[in-house]
Amino acid sequence: MITPALFDFFRELRANNNRDWFNENRARYEQDVKAPLLRFITEFAGPLQTISPHFTAIPKVGGSLFRIYRDIRFSKDKRPYKEAAGVHFRHAAGKDVHAPGFYLHLAPDEVFAAIGIWGPGSKELLRIRQEIARHPDTWTGITQDPDFLSVFSEGYEHQKLKRAPKGFDPNHPLIEDLKCKHFVASCPLSEKFVCTPDFPVKLAQTYSHGAKYMEHLTHTLDLPW
Incomplete structure (x- = not known):
């Protein structure tokens, strides 16, 4: 499924992020990156359902697999290709x-593996913040649970508002959580780990430690869990 060849491709892409090199190595991308990840997504559909x-696990580019092309229209960074593969199993x-x-x-x-919601819309972000502010004990009980923290101990604390969001008490005991722009927790993995034959099952086991976190976010947004 996923093999070290995927990481070899991206190591070389880092040093040769241009269209000529990519076109010369497109077959490697198709064989070592795209095809294995589409197979992985297909195989992960079952464990995800548990x-x-x-x-959803949608085995296509633009489905669960992110495109490799960067959107450089409004960026000073004109590198045409992403130097990583991203897979997102969204609601x-x-x-x-x-x-x-x-x-x-x-x-x-x-x-790494991550769970949560990245860059939510203004309405969704407000609902999450309001839920945390109104029920701080529930939020703390989930995010400080030992089982959760044993796996998802990293987040995006550096991407926060400098001040309390409008309409929220700056002295709220969870003000640092309320400042968050994203509600995401992550777990570092290794290249060796993702290249094991039973990786889909192992990844589902990893994600399961964050099930209560995900359930809380989806219910906050009135989505089914």
Whole structure:
């Protein structure tokens, strides 16, 4: 399924992020990156259902597999290709990466699994913050649970508002959580781990430690779990 060849491809792409090199190595991308990941997504559909039946594993580019092409229209960084593979198992009610979901990031020296919601819309972000503010004990009980923290101990604390969001008490005991722009928790993995034959089952086991977190977010947004 996933093999070290995937990481070898991205290591070389880092040093040769241009269209000429990619076109010369397109067959490697298709064989070592795209095809194995589409097979993995197909195989992961079953284990994913054991966590929740409302999240999708769509084996196509633009489905669960992110495109390798970067959107450089408004960026000063003109590198044409992403130097990592991204897989997102989003909620069936969502249309893009901003839906609640389970994420897998594959890059040389940066492999991790993540859960939550990245860049939610303003209405969704407000609802999550309001839920945390109104029921702090529930939120703390989930995010400080030893089982959760044993796996998902990392987050995106660096991407926060500098001040309390409008309409929220700056002295709220969970003000640091309320400042968050994203509600995501991550778990570092290794290249060796993702290249094991039973990786789909192992990944589902990893995600299952964050099931209560995901259930809480989806219910907060009035989505089925």
